[in-house]
Amino acid sequence: MTAREDGTGAQPDVIVIGAGILGACTAFQLAERGYRVAVLERGAPNREGSGTTAGNLHIQAIHTRRPGQPVPVDNARLLPLQRRASDHWSQVEDRLGTGVELRRNGGFMVAESAAQEQELRDKHLLERQAGIPTELLTGDQARERLPLLSERVRAASWCPLDGYANPLLITPAYLAAARRHGARLHPFTPVTGIRRVGGDYQVLSGDRSWTAPAVVNVAGPWISGVAALAGIPIRMSPVAIQMHVTARVPPVMRHLVQHIGEGMSVKQVSAGNLLVGGGWPAAELDLDGRSTVSPESIAGNLAQAARVLPFLGGLRLLRTWAGPLAATPDEMPVIGEVPGHPGFFVAGGTYAFTLAPVWGETLSRLIARESPADPVDDLGPGRLLPDPVPAP
Numbered sequence: 021m022t023a024r025e026d027g028t029g030a031q032p033d034v035i036v037i038g039a040g041i042l043g044a045c046t047a048f049q050l051a052e053r054g055y056r057v058a059v060l061e062r063g064a065p066n067r068e069g070s071g072t073t074a075g076n077l078h079i080q081a082i083h084t085r086r087p088g089q090p091v092p093v094d095n096a097r098l099l100p101l102q103r104r105a106s107d108h109w110s111q112v113e114d115r116l117g118t119g120v121e122l123r124r125n126g127g128f129m130v131a132e133s134a135a136q137e138q139e140l141r142d143k144h145l146l147e148r149q150a151g152i153p154t155e156l157l158t159g160d161q162a163r164e165r166l167p168l169l170s171e172r173v174r175a176a177s178w179c180p181l182d183g184y185a186n187p188l189l190i191t192p193a194y195l196a197a198a199r200r201h202g203a204r205l206h207p208f209t210p211v212t213g214i215r216r217v218g219g220d221y222q223v224l225s226g227d228r229s230w231t232a233p234a235v236v237n238v239a240g241p242w243i244s245g246v247a248a249l250a251g252i253p254i255r256m257s258p259v260a261i262q263m264h265v266t267a268r269v270p271p272v273m274r275h276l277v278q279h280i281g282e283g284m285s286v287k288q289v290s291a292g293n294l295l296v297g298g299g300w301p302a303a304e305l306d307l308d309g310r311s312t313v314s315p316e317s318i319a320g321n322l323a324q325a326a327r328v329l330p331f332l333g334g335l336r337l338l339r340t341w342a343g344p345l346a347a348t349p350d351e352m353p354v355i356g357e358v359p360g361h362p363g364f365f366v367a368g369g370t371y372a373f374t375l376a377p378v379w380g381e382t383l384s385r386l387i388a389r390e391s392p393a394d395p396v397d398d399l400g401p402g403r404l405l406p407d408p409v410p411a412p
Contacts, residue, residue: 030056031056031230031231031232032055032056032057032058032204032230032232033050033055033056033057033232033233033234034050034055034056034057034058034232034233034234034235034236034387035057035058035060035221035223035230035232035234035235035236036050036057036058036059036060036236036238037060037211037223037235037236037237037238037239037246038059038060038061038237038238038239038240038242038246039059039060039061039065039066039191039195039205039207040065040066040068040191040238040240041066041187041190041191041194041372041373041376042238042240042367042368042372042376042379042380043059043061043236043238044059044065044066044190044191044192044194044195044198044376045194045376045377045379045380046236046238046367046379046380046383046384047059047194047195047198047203047205048116048194048195048197048198048201048203048380049380049381049383049384050198050203050383050384050387051198051199051201051202051203052197052198052201053384053388055384055387056202056203057198057202057203057204058203058204058206058230058232059195059198059203059204059205059206060206060209060211060223060225060230061205061206061207061208061209062208062209062210062211062239062242063207063208063210064207064208065191065192065195065205065207066187066188066191066192068240068241068343068344073187073263073297073343073373074184074187074263074285074287074295074297074298074373075184075185075186075187075190075373076182076183076184076276076278076285076287076373076374077105077106077109077124077181077182077183077184077185077373077374078102078182078371078374079102079103079105079106079127079152079179079181079182079183079374080102080127080129080143080147080152080154080177080179080181080182081095081098081099081102081143081146081147082095082129082278082280082283083278083279083280083281083282083283083298083299084139085283088301089283089299089351091349091350091351092351093351093352093370094352095143095146096146097352097398098352098353098370098371099146099147099149099150099152100150100394101371101375101378101394102150102152102371102374102375103150103151103152104378104393104394105371105374105375105376105377105378106152106181108377108378108381109122109124109183109185109374109377110124112185112190112377115197116193116194116196116197117197118189118193118196119189120185120186120189120190120193121185121186121189121289121290122183122184122185123183123184123185123274123290124180124181124182124183125183125274125275125276126178126179126180126181126182126183126275126276127178127179127182127183127275127276127277127278128157128162128165128166128169128176128177128178128275128276128277128278129176129177129178129179129278129279129280130162130169130173130175130176130277130278130279130280130328131173131174131175131176131279131280131281132172132173132174132279132281132327132328133174133281134174135281136174136175136280136281137174137175139280139281140156140175140176140177140280141156143177143280144156144177147179152179152181153179153180153181154177154178154179155177155178155179156175156176156177157175157176157177157178158174158175159171159173159174159175159176161176162175162176162178165178166273166275166277168272168273168329168330168331169277169328169329170327170328170329170330172327172328173328177280182275182276183276184276184287184289186289186290187373194380206225209225209228210225211223211224211225211246211249212224212225212226212249213249214235214246214249214250215250216250217231219233219363220232220233220363221233221234221235221250221363221364223235233363234363234364234365234387235250235363235364235365236365236366236367236383236387237364237365237366237367238366238367238368239346239368240258240344240345240346240368240372241256241258241305241307241344241345241346242307243256243346243354243366243368244256244258245307247358247364247366250361250364252358252361252364252405253405253406254354254358254366254401254404254405255348255349255404255405255406256346256347256348256349256354256368256404257347257348257349258305258307258344258345258346258347259301259302259305259344259345259347260301260302260304260305260306260311260342260343260344260345261297261298261299261300261301261302261342261343261345262297262300262301262302262313262314262317262318262321262340262341262342262343263295263296263297263340263341263342263343264295264296264297264318264321264322264337264339264340265293265294265295265296265337265338265339265340266293266294266296266332266335266336266337266338267293267335267336267337267338268291268292268293269288269292269293269294269335270292271288271292272288272331273286273287273288273294273329274288275287277328277329278298279298279324279328282298282324283298283299283300284296284297284298284300284321284324284325284328285297285298286325286328286329286332293338294332294335296321296322296325296332297321298321300314300317300318300320300321301314301317302314302317302342303315303317303342305344307344310342311342311343311344312342313340313341313342314342318340322337345372346368346369346372347369347370348368348369348370348404349404350403351369351370352369352370352399353367353368353369353370353371353372353375353379353399354366354367354368354369354399354400354401354403354404355367355368355379355382355383355396355399355400355401356386356396356397356399356400356401356402357386357400357401358401358402358405359400359401359402359405359409360409365383365386365387366401367379367382367383378393378394381393382394382396397411397412398411
């Protein structure tokens with residue numbers, strides 16, 4: 021499929037459903053190639069999962085289970101993709117022509133028990149195989165580099181490539197760059213129907229419609245609902261996790277700190293606030309409104325954070341919020357063309373923020389009928405259909 025010449029009133033080549041970071045990255049990559057792109061967003065762009073995330077760039081492998089997660093993440097499969105994502109993120113501000121508060125000051129992954137220390141050692145071997153530089157440290161060695169760490173920290177792994185970006189800046193930056201290349205953004209445009217018209221898809225929003233040979237469903241926790249409008253029963257398992265932010269304090273911590281066993285992450289953002297998150301579940305997932313925070317998760321997450329970084333116990337909690345995530349039943353990302361539905365693509369799931377530039381490039385290549393830089397057949401949506409379709 022090649023991009024068609026643009027013209028007044030011309031239909032798009034690709035319809036992207038969802039204006040979070042995945043939709044924004046994909047629209048940018050496609051528009052940069054010369055495709056006419058229409059981006060449809062049910063509400064305001066970047067208001068849902070992408071805008072409520074921590075913004076961490078996970079380059080070293082993280083905990084395989086967040087609290088309450090029944091199935092572990094396959095870190096060995098994801099590490100090569102994280103390595104490629106690191107290369108993308110190192111160029112993102114230059115490529116977009118604007119700052120997004122990108123910080124690559126490195127990160128510590130800490131362990132408090134012997135079993136957790138062994139998990140650090142196991143993942144270090146996988147990281148070395150994937151070409152990701154990490155260093156194993158004793159608790160004392162970690163405290164020499166970051167004296168804020170408590171005596172409870174038994175061991176740590178250090179990765180100089182870890183970091184974070186401001187989730188409130190990066191998605192708008194991608195959308196602005198996509199629009200400079202001709203993409204058209206349609207906020208407050210919920211998709212109400214998708215039907216096949218010849219070799220194209222007609223996407224409806226009330227009395228408006230767009231027709232294109234390719235649709236990209238990057239609607240986050242609403243992936244299943246959007247796919248169902250096209251008669252595609254994709255099985256997703258969306259969840260809501262919560263974040264906590266303290267009042268502003270002078271700069272005290274430059275690095276990202278995470279926990280290998282229980283899904284904690286802590287960093288100090290440019291404004292001076294400490295942001296605490298990492299996967300603790302909210303009380304309720306509400307895809308029609310705002311998800312409800314869990315007092316138990318607030319207590320558990322903050323207690324764990326203060327156990328590892330005691331200075332946090334003296335800071336005032338400013339705000340807590342819950343945000344939805346597009347998880348899959350097997351806790352792995354999903355990306356690719358839906359079997360039996362040529363031109364209908366899906367992407368989302370684990371590591372979505374970190375992998376967004378990789379997935380944008382991958383989708384643009386798949387739509388152009390080119391081979392992706394990294395094989396993704398095993399991550400395709402066929403496995404999430406009621407009658408799973410094996411990867412080719």
